[in-house]
Amino acid sequence: MFTDIVYAMAGPAQNAGNGESGGMGAFSSFLPLILIFVIFYFLLIRPQSKRAKEHKNMLENLKKGDKIVTSGGIYGVIEGIEGNTLTVKIAENVRVKVGRSGITGIRTD
Secondary structure (H helix, E strand, O other): OHHHHHHHHHOOOOOOOOOOOOHHHHHHHHHHHHHHHHHHHHHHHHHHHHHHHHHHHHHHOOOOOOEEEEOOOOEEEEEEEEOOEEEEEEEOOEEEEEEHHHEEEEOOO
16 A cells, blocks of 8 residues: 555656657756856856956056056056066155056056
């Protein structure tokens, strides 16, 4: 009696003896994962890579006289560029050397 109840709750057998591989069933089970990946790509991955490309382009185009902000929050003006090292004037007689990768943005004011 108990086994009849268990079999009744199990539902019908899938592809029982008809020789189908169930390929469409496998695809439909992966469809939510594919949709989640597509959503993550357009909402997270693509904008982040676009921002990284713009930041890299900005770092390559730095020139003397640009007003910049460092990653530490220091505002200054570029006075010299030697490879990946920038000389930044932050006060009247204060100059610091900053790595090019330490620049977060160019000020417009």
